[in-house]
Amino acid sequence: MPTHTAAFDPERLQRIKEAAFRIRTNALVQAEVQGQGYIGQALDLADVLAVLYTDQLNLRPEDPEWEGRDRCLLSIGHYAIALYAALAEAKFLPESELETYATDDSRLPMSAMASYTPGVEISGGSLGHGMVIANGVALGLKRKQNDAFVYTILSDGELNEGSTWEAAAVAAHHRLDNLIAVVDFNDQQADGKSSAMLGMEPVEGKFEAFGWVVRRVDGNDVAAVLGALEELRALEADQPRCLVVNTKLGKGVEFLENREKLHFMSVAPDEWEKAHRQLKESFEA
Numbered sequence: 001m002p003t004h005t006a007a008f009d010p011e012r013l014q015r016i017k018e019a020a021f022r023i024r025t026n027a028l029v030q031a032e033v034q035g036q037g038y039i040g041q042a043l044d045l046a047d048v049l050a051v052l053y054t055d056q057l058n059l060r061p062e063d064p065e066w067e068g069r070d071r072c073l074l075s076i077g078h079y080a081i082a083l084y085a086a087l088a089e090a091k092f093l094p095e096s097e098l099e100t101y102a103t104d105d106s107r108l109p110m111s112a113m114a115s116y117t118p119g120v121e122i123s124g125g126s127l128g129h130g131m132v133i134a135n136g137v138a139l140g141l142k143r144k145q146n147d148a149f150v151y152t153i154l155s156d157g158e159l160n161e162g163s164t165w166e167a168a169a170v171a172a173h174h175r176l177d178n179l180i181a182v183v184d185f186n187d188q189q190a191d192g193k194s195s196a197m198l199g200m201e202p203v204e205g206k207f208e209a210f211g212w213v214v215r216r217v218d219g220n221d222v223a224a225v226l227g228a229l230e231e232l233r234a235l236e237a238d239q240p241r242c243l244v245v246n247t248k249l250g251k252g253v254e255f256l257e258n259r260e261k262l263h264f265m266s267v268a269p270d271e272w273e274k275a276h277r278q279l280k281e282s283f284e285a
């Protein structure tokens, strides 16, 4: 798999890797409240979220609605647990609030809700809508001559939604060069492996045929993700951009990487300590 690893300042990379470790840790902290959840997805996307929320996105946590902010639209509402950990890292939320995840009256519902949580741009739950909304936001920003970028994060399962491809055509038609779609390709969906349900390879070729500029990297390689996202943002091309990230469900916690039921995991009360231990070991390795 090609990687775009420009020579980055090692301190910058280390800062992002430490943020990714804290995002993973805080995903476990949140999931422990319920004893189950979309833990594997949070662990697989932590590196990408760390790159976005601690390096790439232009945000003002003290003013979440700031007009000049980059918008990051999480299409996959069930990944909210990962987004909350990233928003805590970016100082939109106090870390202590994460323990309220998915409890009554919390600002952190199990599926992301824009009206509940500072920094959450759209409500999710019904898949296949993030890119559609991102198109409208990106077009609106252009018309207002606002230079901010729009990112949308979608899943490989959402590549099976017709609306995703309608949106892909619309984005290219309107030359939305301020739009970057990130596809979390973990080869998993609710009923099993995405490649076994409805294979979408070659994904890069499909987006290219729709008029997008596409890159594909290992989504658990911080330098590769950073390189690709920087390159796509800086590109001189009047086309929308897509980064496909190949990720590993449960990444960083060995026994969760190999769990049978991957989409929605249960973790027994006596397993949490082991999860934190394995996460620390993999980070320090």
Ligand SMILES: Cc1ncc(C[n+]2csc(CCOP(=O)(O)OP(=O)(O)O)c2C)c(N)n1
Residues within 6 Å of the ligand: 041, 076, 078, 125, 126, 127, 128, 155, 156, 157, 158, 186, 188, 189, 190, 194, 262, 263
């Ligand atoms: C329109 C729509 N159809 C079905 C669902 C039910 N659903 C929730 S998550 C999911 C799996 C989607 O694939 P993906 O996001 O790749 O799964 P993951 O990687 O999180 O296992 C499905 C089918 C939904 N939320 N919305």
Ligand SMILES: [Mg+2]
Residues within 6 Å of the ligand: 155, 156, 157, 184, 185, 186, 187, 188, 189, 194
């Ligand atoms: Mg998936």
